[in-house]
Amino acid sequence: MKCTYSCNGAEHAMARRQFLAGIAASAGLGGLGVFTSPLAAEQLSSRRKRVVVFNMHGGLSQLESWDPKPGTETGGPFRSIETSVPGIRISELLPEVARQMHHLCLVRGVNTSEDDHGKGAYMMLTGRRQTPAADYPYLGAVCAKAMAPGDSPLPGHIVITPGGGGGRGADSAYLGPRYSSIALGNGKPPQNTTRPGQVTESIDSARNDFRKRVSDRFLSRRRTAVTEAYVYSYEQAAKLMSKRDAFDVSREPARDQDRYGKYDLARHCLLARRLLEQGATFVQVSHSNYDTHNENFNFHIEQLGEFDHAFATFVADLAERGMLDSTLIVVLSEFGRTPNINLYYGRDHWSRAWTVVMAGAKVQRGIAHGKTNAKGTEVVDGQVDHANLFHTYLQAVGVDSTDNFDVEGRDVPIADPASRLIKQVLS
């Protein structure tokens, strides 16, 4: 007789498979290909929340993207175009994104009053102003701590960097290195996830068995939280190794690879999708570099050309796969760019009136919150800052940002307690 209890439902079976995949990881069975179909992704989508951040490194021009002012002295040469949401217009440099506008929420009244790259980036990613005597964890570390399941085989905080190596970032402050980012340099898997040549699988399993036996004998004398953490780190490492294919974007269907495109940002977006489907909690994708003091317009044609297609494809995929309800998407920069166009056809740093884009999770679809004046020089409605946004990101995925973390017995506010979320953008 077929049991019809909900525990045998497809979703539950999926959960069990995922769980077993985790358990079996060290036994070499792996858990790959589990969430690659849209159906599986949809099953996954109804539960755990995830966050993906697109960091438009250098400072994306809001005027060439989300908040165009065509026909004004500050507007530049580009027109604005209709989007899938009547009444919301964005720059003609984002034609594909315009067709996804019904999924997006433009927060057009951002004023962060910080025009320094480092400080601005710090504020946008930590939700706090940088102070000399205090250091705050980045959004990814906060999400990893608040949202990632403890037994997740994938790192809770993943940053796909445009280039460079891998390794652990210094971005978790008092939350500790457990929540620091693991960098995927140009999309490469984390460091040290392949066995060196001379260590065969059987050697590796034999030496790990021996390690466990030796540890167990020792721990029968004395076992503490730190010894447990140490032993567990090897289990996690084994799980991560067994999940290494999760980082291999070439395993995505050829059709999808073609659809996204072969350039770096496209690969990184597809990798982000893959990682989210494999159960990653936080993924950050960087697109570099928007710091266009010279030739702002030519640069934006080029950069946004890459971004438009890859990002629009990503959003459409998540929506189609039913993942948007559980995935928060954020597009941010350290700041925007000056309405004033300088002598070199460039725009400089501008933090007083710019735009951040959110989508998914509890974020309202197809709205523009906040408003700048005709020339884009001031926020005239719905002004928010980095701290409001930080609260909002977390609340959008169900994390009570007014709560505290317990850090080694000390209560530490999750987000700036002096600030609050932007209610209007959440549903």
Place this chain on the structure above:
Amino acid sequence: MNRPTPRLLGRVLALVLLMGAASAVASDRGKPLHVRIDEVIDAARVGPEVPLAGDAEYLRRLSLDLIGMPPSIDELRGFIADQDPAKRARAVDRLLNHPLHARHLATMLDVMLMERRPSLHVPEADWFQYLLTACRENRPLNGLFREILAADGLDPKLRPAARFYLDRGAEPNLITRDVGRVFLGRDLQCAHCHDHPLIEDYRQADYQGLLAFFTPSYELIRKEAGKDVAYFAEKAGGDLAFDSVFVKNDKHLTRARLQGGAELAEPEYPPGQEYKVAPAEGVAPVPKHSRRLQLAALATEGGNEAFNENLANRLWAMMMGRGLVHPLDLAHPANPPSHPELLRVLASELVTLKFDAKAFLRELALSRAYQRAIDLPADPGDHPGEAASSLDELKSRTDSLTNAAEAAQEAYKQAVGAWNAAESALVPAATAQDQAYGKYAAAAKKQSDAQKALDAHLALIKAREEVGRILAEAAAKGQEAAKKLPAEKDLAAAAEKFLTRSKAIATEAQSLEKATAGKADGVKKAAAEVTPTVTAVEAARALARPLREAVVRKERTTLAARRAMAQARVALEVHKRRIDLLEAWIARESIEAKIAAANRSTLDCRSKLGQSETRSLALAASINARRAELKAAEQARLTAKSASDTAQAALDRSNQILASVDAAFKATDSARGLLPGDPTLTTAASQLKSRADELRAGAKTLQTKLDAALNALKPPTDQVTLAARAVEAAIAERTRHANEVDAARKSLAELESRSKALATELISAREQLATLLGDDFQLGQLKPLTPEQLFWSILKTTGVYDRTRAAEESALNKAKPSAGKDPALVRAREIEIEQLTFDKLKGNLASFVRVYAAGAGQPQGDFFATPDQALFASNGGLVNSWIAPAPGNVSDRMIHEPDPTKAARELYLTLLSRPPSADETAEVAAALASPAIARPAAVQEFVWGLLTSAEFRFNH
């Protein structure tokens, strides 16, 4: 072994009663510190004494703690074989004098002071060399810290000392936070903008008072040889105003204040006379009163309790794996030291020892507290009742201690109120003083501007005059030449030109000269304007002075109240911890008692179940017997039945015959009636009649027989009924019993699962107890290796360190033959070889720090384990290359050791600094004997497995 009898509870109580008062222990001055340490800890002990660690474990522990790496196999073998009872003390002395000890201590100081911050202005290498030299010379730590706290970077010899300030960007708040944490054991950061929200004892005034030492300091950048060089320069300080972001209109003023003391008195110099070297462009000013120098002196001279206790606590933590106050930067009355008395003893002894780190560490290493094993002692498992009653006794004091703490807190709050009121009275006067000073500063600036203008003017005149003079000279020489060469017209013209120009410039100078008097007047006037502002400042100061003094008096009262509050609170908290510890002890005892009871019940239940099972068998047999009886009865009944059936059949047949005879007779009789007298018929009739009669008689007999047979059937039938009933009864009995057995089985299963739950509970109770005993230093701690300890331990045990050292030594011997046997020279050479070895190997240390250390500027003491570390050790090139066989290393020795037992011994002694157990030896021997695995591969599996085991990762 001792038992947790009332005696030990008495000790607990005694300790509680002694809190805050000078105890017998503290008065035992003449005794060595290590004895006094153990006296205090033993006095507070709960439960039996934990045995000391064995020799092997002790030597590994000591080596890791003093030189940062485990012993070599030869050192270990020698130590184990040594029969000298003083061998542990000798090992302590040997390791403290090892060249690596200085490096280990310098590393610990570096990490503590800089928390792995990157270099901004002072090269890390210079800084480390500075610390290393101090450690090699065993300089008093207070002197070293005084230099660091006083450093401005100007003295080239002491420039590295300025790294603490300069590489924190000279940021006063960051410096305040870290001076508080690192030097005073208090993380006051959350008291920056308001009183600490969670820690009552961390007041905004403490933070601001400490900050006031640094607000006059600033980063001075000078261009030197084309490079920007930073200095930590200082101006004269004034009042630092602050207010709480939580309280409106609550203005406070402070000058420098060192933890535990009142605002420091400062000399007041007349305005304009505050400096030995006045501030100027590119000049580092030298104030007559330097707050930073005052801090450096006051903190480190031995009289500041916070400084002394912090340093003692940090050295203690370095050895013991945990501070008496823990976390190390969270000293406050609600988080008191585990043994307040002991911290006082350690701090005062550190002062007595003149901050000699080696001498101090030596005492710690000799204490039994340091030598404790990590294993929780077996529970004696009795007297839980007595312990509980002692606990009650202890708890009965909670209320009075709580009341005392609350009363002291109330008194403190009132004192704070009075102090704040005095402060409020001062605020307007201080503001007036600031304003007066502002006016003075403006006037002084005007004066200095006027003076500058005058100076510039005079300089201009001088310059013009000089030009005029040169031109006049040139003109004279030109005229002379023109006279000698009259044909050269150009010469005369040029001379003429020089002359005209020189005259013009002379006129210009004269007219400039006219303005001089005016400018000089301006200077005089400006100077005259300064004088009244100076008077005004002094008047304002005079007005403020008594108010300041009143504030200081009130602050002194407040401080006394604060100390009283702290003492009462510490007494309460220590009392609570004792209760926790005793409760944990009792909890374990009671769980063990429950386990014993459950075990007894289980046994009982098992034996009952056993009996029942025997009875089940008997019942089954009885059923079978009853069934056999039934069967026999049935058989008997069947036999009787068959007899009765036979009788019935005989009777029936006889009756049938009779019936046919009767019928024949009747027919014959009728025929005789028709043929009367027929003789044949008559004969026949008579024969038939007699036959019938005969038959009738026979039937009667048969009937009798049948009756008898039927009678005989009855008893066996009854017997069958009875036997069937007996069977039924037996079956019912068995069913009833089976139910009983099931119930017994169920209760056994319940008991077993309860035992299992209790066993889990016991594990967590044991862990809890072990934690509390460890925190109380009655039990050895598991100490995670620092990134450096891990790195050097791996290099040491894989033979890389010793191989490199040997190579460096032989290269040195070639390049620079040994200079002789003079101990100083020998030691210098040892240090040189150590340095060369370090330099050769340090390249890979950075990789370990990157993977195993917390982020730059974050606290470095919290252990963490991440998968990327495990991946680094599993798949990274470094570890895998070091475990490969190389001449003389453990992998190599094992490969070439024919005796697997010896190979196993080499392995464990080298990697874990202990011999293997029999099982461990067998495990290694079995694998080495297996033909399936190549020996080098097997050996490396073992080495890697031990290197990555928890036993290696922790010092124990």
